[in-house]
Amino acid sequence: MDIGTGLIGIAAAIAVAGSAIGAAIAEKEIGAAAVGAMAEKEELFGKGLLLTVIPETLVIFGLVIAIIILGLAK
Amino acid sequence: MRPERMRTIQLLCKKEDSSRVIEILADLKAVHLTDHQRQTVGKAIIDIGTPRESAERLSSALIATRNLLAKTESVKGEKPDDGIDQTLDDRIIRTMVLAEMYSTHEQELAAAEKSLQRLDLQLDLLDMLAPLESPVEAIFAAKSVQTIVVRDAKPGKRAFDIKSAPHVILLENHRRSAAMLVVQKQDAQKTKDLLLGNSYELVDISPLRDVRKTPKEATARIHAERAAMQREHQRIVMDIANFNQQRNFLLESEPIFAFELLKAQAPLHFGATKHVTLVGGFIPEKRAAELERRIKDAAITALVETSPARQAPVALDNPRYTKDFEWLLRLYSLPRYDELDPTRLLALTFPVFFGFMLGDIGYGLCALAVFMLLKAKMPKTRQLMNIFIISAVSTIIFGFVYGEFFGVSSILGAQLPMLIHRAEVESIRFMFTVALCIGLFHINLGLLLGAVDKMKDGLYFVIIEKGCWLLVEIGLLTLADSIHLLEKITLFSFGGSMFNGFLLLGIGGAGLWHTEKETGVLKVRGIIEIPMMASNMLSYIRLVAIGLASVYLAFIINQQAGLLFAKGGLALALGVVILVLGHALNLALGLLGPFLHSLRLHYVEFFTKFYEGGGVAYRPFGAMEES
Numbered sequence: 001m002d003i004g005t006g007l008i009g010i011a012a013a014i015a016v017a018g019s020a021i022g023a024a025i026a027e028k029e030i031g032a033a034a035v036g037a038m039a040e041k042e043e044l045f046g047k048g049l050l051l052t053v054i055p056e057t058l059v060i061f062g063l064v065i066a067i068i069i070l071g072l073a074k
Numbered sequence: 075m076r077p078e079r080m081r082t083i084q085l086l087c088k089k090e091d092s093s094r095v096i097e098i099l100a101d102l103k104a105v106h107l108t109d110h111q112r113q114t115v116g117k118a119i120i121d122i123g124t125p126r127e128s129a130e131r132l133s134s135a136l137i138a139t140r141n142l143l144a145k146t147e148s149v150k151g152e153k154p155d156d157g158i159d160q161t162l163d164d165r166i167i168r169t170m171v172l173a174e175m176y177s178t179h180e181q182e183l184a185a186a187e188k189s190l191q192r193l194d195l196q197l198d199l200l201d202m203l204a205p206l207e208s209p210v211e212a213i214f215a216a217k218s219v220q221t222i223v224v225r226d227a228k229p230g231k232r233a234f235d236i237k238s239a240p241h242v243i244l245l246e247n248h249r250r251s252a253a254m255l256v257v258q259k260q261d262a263q264k265t266k267d268l269l270l271g272n273s274y275e276l277v278d279i280s281p282l283r284d285v286r287k288t289p290k291e292a293t294a295r296i297h298a299e300r301a302a303m304q305r306e307h308q309r310i311v312m313d314i315a316n317f318n319q320q321r322n323f324l325l326e327s328e329p330i331f332a333f334e335l336l337k338a339q340a341p342l343h344f345g346a347t348k349h350v351t352l353v354g355g356f357i358p359e360k361r362a363a364e365l366e367r368r369i370k371d372a373a374i375t376a377l378v379e380t381s382p383a384r385q386a387p388v389a390l391d392n393p394r395y396t397k398d399f400e401w402l403l404r405l406y407s408l409p410r411y412d413e414l415d416p417t418r419l420l421a422l423t424f425p426v427f428f429g430f431m432l433g434d435i436g437y438g439l440c441a442l443a444v445f446m447l448l449k450a451k452m453p454k455t456r457q458l459m460n461i462f463i464i465s466a467v468s469t470i471i472f473g474f475v476y477g478e479f480f481g482v483s484s485i486l487g488a489q490l491p492m493l494i495h496r497a498e499v500e501s502i503r504f505m506f507t508v509a510l511c512i513g514l515f516h517i518n519l520g521l522l523l524g525a526v527d528k529m530k531d532g533l534y535f536v537i538i539e540k541g542c543w544l545l546v547e548i549g550l551l552t553l554a555d556s557i558h559l560l561e562k563i564t565l566f567s568f569g570g571s572m573f574n575g576f577l578l579l580g581i582g583g584a585g586l587w588h589t590e591k592e593t594g595v596l597k598v599r600g601i602i603e604i605p606m607m608a609s610n611m612l613s614y615i616r617l618v619a620i621g622l623a624s625v626y627l628a629f630i631i632n633q634q635a636g637l638l639f640a641k642g643g644l645a646l647a648l649g650v651v652i653l654v655l656g657h658a659l660n661l662a663l664g665l666l667g668p669f670l671h672s673l674r675l676h677y678v679e680f681f682t683k684f685y686e687g688g689g690v691a692y693r694p695f696g697a698m699e700e701s
Contacts, residue, residue, distance in 0.1 A: 046406040046677060050678055053674070067563075068557055068558075071562070
């Protein structure tokens with residue numbers, strides 16, 4: 001295994017990790033606000049949950065890029 | 075698949091008849107009252123009614139009852155039945171008398187405790203002054219001098235040692251020491267300041283003002299007084315404890331008072347003029363006739379008008395075996411009256427997702443046992459427990475499909491039957507394919523339901539909008555295929571090109587723009603949700619991921635335990651511990667994870683396609699809710 005393949009592996013890892021950390025930071029803030037709102041008004045659970053998981057699209061993008069990158073390793 | 079059909083109801087009756095109408099309504103337990111708003115019709119003002127006179131008494135009685143129940147302690151074997159039949163009036167009187175008596179006892183107890191405190195303080199001071207030979211009243215008798223007592227507990231460096239002061243009386247006891255000075259009244263404050271400045275602690279002896287005789291003699295007498303007060307205190311405590319016997323009566327009275335109060339305060343919901351009472355609300359369609367009949371049977375002249383409701387409070391109407399899943403729906407939000415009630419679909423797909431993820435016979439059996447036990451122990455959580463029990467059965471079924479028993483695929487040598495061996499690397503792509511297909515099915519089911527719901531907006535719009543989402547889905551799949559993503563994750567690939575993908579997305583996006591009801595910038599509302607659709611489709615991969623995590627964890631636990639078993643001896647015991655604890659942990663994770671993710675898939679991926687929620691719960695007048 002030459003260094004090229006190794007670097008491709010690292011690149012894919014960074015793609016996923018970066019997007020995951022980004023999504024985590026976003027959902028952290030949104031989640032905290034959502035729970036705060038829910039504490040005052042129970043009916044907001046559904047909307048709160050939905051808003052909290054909206055940043056998951058970021059992770060999907062990261063995953064797609066990672067797979068494309070891994071595809072370059074041959 | 076809709077909430078129970080309701081009719082709006084308006085009832086006009088004479089004011090004299092209003093109490094009888096209230097009795098009928100409370101007994102029927104069917105009408106959801108809407109509060110009347112004060113309104114002016116021409117010159118007439120229709121205001122809200124006034125509560126019946128009994129309301130105040132009932133309110134006080136109810137508060138007193140709840141107060142007493144809170145303050146007394148539960149007795150074993152208590153039940154809400156006093157065994158004696160009483161009229162409402164007698165009940166109220168008895169409750170108020172009990173409350174009065176309890177209050178008196180509480181005051182007596184407080185007074186007794188205060189006395190005990192004072193006596194204890196006196197004893198403590200007398201103990202300090204014990205070496206004094208003169209009577210205590212002498213300390214306070216003289217008018218021109220003041221006695222200062224100082225606690226001499228801390229030996230420290232002081233600029234001024236009190237022992238060297240003139241006319242100091244040292245009181246040394248085997249336990250403590252104090253010093254006593256007598257000074258002229260005019261010098262008293264200066265002396266105190268001097269002592270305080272030298273870190274001496276002044277003692278307040280004013281509690282001894284009415285003590286007679288020498289400290290030693292007084293101590294004996296006060297001891298006796300204290301013992302008597304202690305007995306008195308005990309007696310009061312026991313009297314208060316006796317109130318616990320009244321709890322059966324109180325427990326029986328509380329719901330009665332609450333119900334009567336509800337009826338007494340009912341006029342606050344009604345409109346009233348000088349001669350007429352106006353009642354408005356909602357009633358389930360199947361009970362409307364019953365109400366009219368009861369009014370007629372009671373020979374009340376009343377005008378009753380009902381009409382089909384367009385917006386109404388929501389009473390979920392589901393068959394017995396899916397009713398438990400209403401718990402999951404309530405957690406999110408009740409549907410609006412004109413919406414679909416997705417409980418039945420939830421009852422179908424939720425256990426399937428759960429079983430698909432956990433899929434283990436052993437864990438399923440354990441879960442089944444645990445939740446049946448919990449259901450027996452805590453009857454209030456019945457609905458949630460039933461949901462788990464059904465999910466556990468589904469887990470067992472999927473366990474047979476995967477051939478897994480606590481992570482192993484053979485029990486005692488006998489190979490379990492399996493359709494899919496999901497832990498193998500080769501099967502992963504197959505599993506992903508299945509998961510994606512489930513996802514597409516679920517999402518499109520949601521879109522279909524959304525279409526059915528919005529039919530009233532016009533067939534054209536519905537077909538274009540939902541059709542465009544379908545195009546978007548295919549477009550995204552095509553794009554995924556063009557970058558060779560699809561063939562890596564799943565088993566198929568259909569040679570899509572990027573051009574085709576973007577073309578489909580473009581057409582879909584244009585259609586969404588076209589059917590978007592908002593104007594201006596918000597017209598892109600549909601289009602910006604296209605990435606969300608991509609996210610939603612891929613989200614279903616978690617069905618595979620969470621399951622595999624559980625399988626591999628079980629596999630590792632078994633492997634480690636196996637290694638220890640091979641060694642024998644003490645390692646055998648350790649192996650058993652690891653096995654039990656490990657699988658217990660895995661079971662806990664396996665119950666929590668699939669439950670939450672299954673629920674999330676429904677709430678976020680499924681509900682967002684058609685469900686809005688925000689319905690008002692149906693609360694019939696007369697039905698007392700469990701608090």
